Amino acid sequence: MTERYARIIIDISHEKVDRTFDYRIPERLFEEVSVGSLVLIPFGKGNAMRKGYVVGITPHADYDRDKIKEIAGIVTDSVTAESLLISLAWWLKEQYGSTMNQALKTVLPVKQKIKPKEKKVLRCLLQREALLEAWKESERKSYKARSRLFLAFMDNPLIPYEIAVNQMNLSSATLKPMIEKGFVSMESEEIYRNPIKMKQSQVPRVLLNQEQQVIVDRFSKDYSEDLRQTYLIHGVTGSGKTEVYMELIDTVIQDGKQVILLIPEIALTYQTVMRFYGRFGSRVSIINSRLSAGERYDQFERARNGDIDIMIGPRSALFTPFAKLGLILIDEEHEGAYKSEVVPRYHAREVAEKRASLQGASLVLGSATPSLEAYTKALRGEYLLFLLTERAKKDSRLANVLVADLRQELKEGNKTIFSKNLKAMMEDRLEKKEQIMLFINRRGYANFVSCRSCGEAIRCPHCDVTLTLHNNKSLVCHYCGHTIPMPEKCPSCGSPYIANFGVGTQKIEQMTKKMFPSARTLRMDLDTTKKKGGHEEILTAFSEGEADILIGTQMIVKGHDFPNVTLVGVLAADLSLYTPDYRAAERTFQLLTQAAGRAGRDQKPGDVVIQTYSPEHYAITAAANQDYPTFYNQEMVFRRMMKYPPANVLLTVQFSSRNEKTLAASADAVTAYISPMTEEEMVQTIGPAEASVYKINDIYRKILYLKHENYDILIKIRDQIDGFSENRPDLFDLVLIQYDFS
Ligand SMILES: Nc1ncnc2c1ncn2[C@@H]1O[C@H](COP(=O)(O)OP(=O)(O)OP(=O)(O)O)[C@@H](O)[C@H]1O
Numbered sequence: 176m177t178e179r180y181a182r183i184i185i186d187i188s189h190e191k192v193d194r195t196f197d198y199r200i201p202e203r204l205f206e207e208v209s210v211g212s213l214v215l216i217p218f219g220k221g222n223a224m225r226k227g228y229v230v231g232i233t234p235h236a237d238y239d240r241d242k243i244k245e246i247a248g249i250v251t252d253s254v255t256a257e258s259l260l261i262s263l264a265w266w267l268k269e270q271y272g273s274t275m276n277q278a279l280k281t282v283l284p285v286k287q288k289i290k291p292k293e294k295k296v297l298r299c300l301l302q303r304e305a306l307l308e309a310w311k312e313s314e315r316k317s318y319k320a321r322s323r324l325f326l327a328f329m330d331n332p333l334i335p336y337e338i339a340v341n342q343m344n345l346s347s348a349t350l351k352p353m354i355e356k357g358f359v360s361m362e363s364e365e366i367y368r369n370p371i372k373m374k375q376s377q378v379p380r381v382l383l384n385q386e387q388q389v390i391v392d393r394f395s396k397d398y399s400e401d402l403r404q405t406y407l408i409h410g411v412t413g414s415g416k417t418e419v420y421m422e423l424i425d426t427v428i429q430d431g432k433q434v435i436l437l438i439p440e441i442a443l444t445y446q447t448v449m450r451f452y453g454r455f456g457s458r459v460s461i462i463n464s465r466l467s468a469g470e471r472y473d474q475f476e477r478a479r480n481g482d483i484d485i486m487i488g489p490r491s492a493l494f495t496p497f498a499k500l501g502l503i504l505i506d507e508e509h510e511g512a513y514k515s516e517v518v519p520r521y522h523a524r525e526v527a528e529k530r531a532s533l534q535g536a537s538l539v540l541g542s543a544t545p546s547l548e549a550y551t552k553a554l555r556g557e558y559l560l561f562l563l564t565e566r567a568k569k570d571s572r573l574a575n576v577l578v579a580d581l582r583q584e585l586k587e588g589n590k591t592i593f594s595k596n597l598k599a600m601m602e603d604r605l606e607k608k609e610q611i612m613l614f615i616n617r618r619g620y621a622n623f624v625s626c627r628s629c630g631e632a633i634r635c636p637h638c639d640v641t642l643t644l645h646n647n648k649s650l651v652c653h654y655c656g657h658t659i660p661m662p663e664k665c666p667s668c669g670s671p672y673i674a675n676f677g678v679g680t681q682k683i684e685q686m687t688k689k690m691f692p693s694a695r696t697l698r699m700d701l702d703t704t705k706k707k708g709g710h711e712e713i714l715t716a717f718s719e720g721e722a723d724i725l726i727g728t729q730m731i732v733k734g735h736d737f738p739n740v741t742l743v744g745v746l747a748a749d750l751s752l753y754t755p756d757y758r759a760a761e762r763t764f765q766l767l768t769q770a771a772g773r774a775g776r777d778q779k780p781g782d783v784v785i786q787t788y789s790p791e792h793y794a795i796t797a798a799a800n801q802d803y804p805t806f807y808n809q810e811m812v813f814r815r816m817m818k819y820p821p822a823n824v825l826l827t828v829q830f831s832s833r834n835e836k837t838l839a840a841s842a843d844a845v846t847a848y849i850s851p852m853t854e855e856e857m858v859q860t861i862g863p864a865e866a867s868v869y870k871i872n873d874i875y876r877k878i879l880y881l882k883h884e885n886y887d888i889l890i891k892i893r894d895q896i897d898g899f900s901e902n903r904p905d906l907f908d909l910v911l912i913q914y915d916f917s
Pocket residue numbers: 381382383384387410411412413414415416417418419543567568569734735772
């Protein structure tokens with residue numbers, strides 16, 4: 176007879192949640208007990224009945240077979256959203272290395288005793304004609320906020336108050352006279368929650384094109400045949416991915432199931448949100464990082480109660496407590512923000528796959544520039560790949576891309592930041608009253624050194640990443656610690672014109688104003704978007720034509736739709752190419768492709784100028800040709816050669832301590848301890864080396880990299896390290912060890 180055992184967590188409010196207990200599953204319960212079930216078990220000496228969460232099923236117990244107890248029964252309606260999330264938390268803990276408490280905090284919202292805040296909604300009281308008049312009037316008087324609200328009312332007579340305030344920047348001072356004049360009324364949440372009263376948008380649905388329809392048909396067929404899998408939609412910018420998502424969502428909610436849609440926070444704009452409200456009305460809820468813990472808890476409560484079917488939000492929306500989840504969608508699947516930067520350092524794509532399989536849901540990933548991870552899986556047949564090759568809107572084409580060689584410009588005596596082509600095109604657009612976006616792809620510390628004559632960046636001879644400038648006098652490799660003094664001349668061509676790149680958006684704005692004195696500019700970067708809603712305010716102002724040129728960092732390239740933008744200039748494409756990160760080329764390709772995707776989204780054709788010191792780099796040529804497969808193939812050669820993901824799995828072990836000596840001793844001890852195993856399994860080990868920022872807040876950090884193609888082997892090594900450090904408090908008491916898989 177086959178035996179089956181369940182791994183069970185007893186009580187999540189208890190301190191000791193980090194361990195499981197094994198119980199035999201009686202044969203009569205084989206069918207019913209699964210991961211995520213809530214069961215009754217005898218516990219402790221007195222065998223009192225307790226509730227437990229099943230987090231795993233195994234054919235072999237870790238406990239004496241004769242002494243093992245049996246599951247007594249199953250709690251009715253046992254697979255709840257909560258019990259599923261708890262088993263997901265266990266998986267997070269095991270997979271990424273964290274405590275169960277940290278994992279539980281990630282998946283379950285903080286419960287709060289406060290009374291849920293009353294939710295309000297704004298209702299338009301004007302008839303169509305009057306509304307049009309009111310809108311024109313507010314346009315004439317330049318009442319921007321008011322005008323935005325009227326415009327939104329034309330699509331939908333009900334606008335959630337929260338959206339009006341947070342996304343449209345309406346203040347109560349603006350609203351008060353509108354309410355007094357009887358244009359608008361403020362109503363309470365009961366109405367907002369009632370789907371019947373929420374009239375859905377009059378916006379006619381688009382007729383899907385053939386490429387879009389193929390996706391919808393295949394998905395619906397699979398779905399109706401109970402086939403669940405992962406789909407990757409590789410669709411060029413503006414190819415109508417969002418329209419496809421809406422059809423897929425429709426299919427699933429018609430079936431009585433629920434949907435989670437992940438969108439990077441930065442792309443979660445008012446326009447996007449209203450598109451979904453317009454189509455699905457009040458069955459949609461949105462969370463973002465601006466919500467307080469209490470507000471987030473409320474939204475999750477609404478999901479649990481079945482008041483909504485669709486949750487839209489960034490990474491954390493993945494843990495929405497839907498018990499009947501049918502579909503998870505991840506838009507802009509390649510985005511770095513889907514990786515958590517705090518423990519457990521999970522990747523939303525991987526967790527979504529796990530959650531989808533636990534709940535029998537489908538998973539759809541979409542991107543114009545798929546991550547190498549996802550595309551590799553699609554090529555291997557693990558994901559089903561769909562292509563959208565053309566812009567969806569009638570008469571809209573992908574922009575023409577021109578590469579400007581900055582080395583040549585310098586040779587010809589042009590010392591400004593604008594190549595002659597970009598300058599000429601900017602003059603042309605300013606004349607035509609079309610809009611321009613200037614983009615500088617600076618990520619983190621771009622402290623690398625490069626040559627202005629030949630374009631070479633100074634790299635580590637061992638790691639193929641750029642060296643980072645420290646204190647203006649030495650160059651250090653953040654992967655292996657290799658250090659050289661800052662050279663006087665370019666090691667490749669001997670030119671004395673070598674320096675670190677450090678041009679910021681502010682400086683670019685000054686230079687732009689100097690070159691084009693009559694142009695109105697807007698700047699969007701971390702400084703100008705610090706205040707609440709700052710980001711939305713700038714985008715709205717730009718889309719309303721309040722400026723001719725928008726200058727910004729990568730923030731400006733994410734999924735925004737400005738019909739009047741016909742020119743995008745990328746000022747120095749190299750900035751993201753030479754960051755000390757093996758993903759530098761991938762990030763650059765993504766940023767350039769996304770930036771190019773902002774131009775010419777309407778009827779007017781668009782141009783893109785990519786300025787660079789490395790015009791022959793494949794990330795730049797492939798982006799200029801909008802040729803993803805060529806980029807993918809070249810980049811995979813590099814990843815395979817260097818054993819970087821997704822060719823291999825990379826485990827980053829970070830040691831941190833206040834005491835430098837203890838830190839070094841513990842990192843070395845771990846490296847020595849695991850070396851028999853890493854040698855036997857042929858795991859490539861790099862380090863321990865100092866972290867890219869060695870000291871933060873007086874805490875020193877060292878990094879050990881382990882590379883292998885097999886994830887399980889790296890997990891084994893991680894467990895060895897954990898065991899070793901637990902047994903050596905003398906070495907590890909004051910050292911924190913953290914793991915990161917990629
Ligand atoms: N079948 C269609 N017919 C006409 N217009 C369409 C169709 N599908 C989408 N559109 C329109 O094309 C524009 C781009 O579509 P959408 O925003 O869905 O693209 P996307 O692929 O999500 O874009 P991006 O990746 O740039 O964010 C929108 O204005 C949308 O309404």
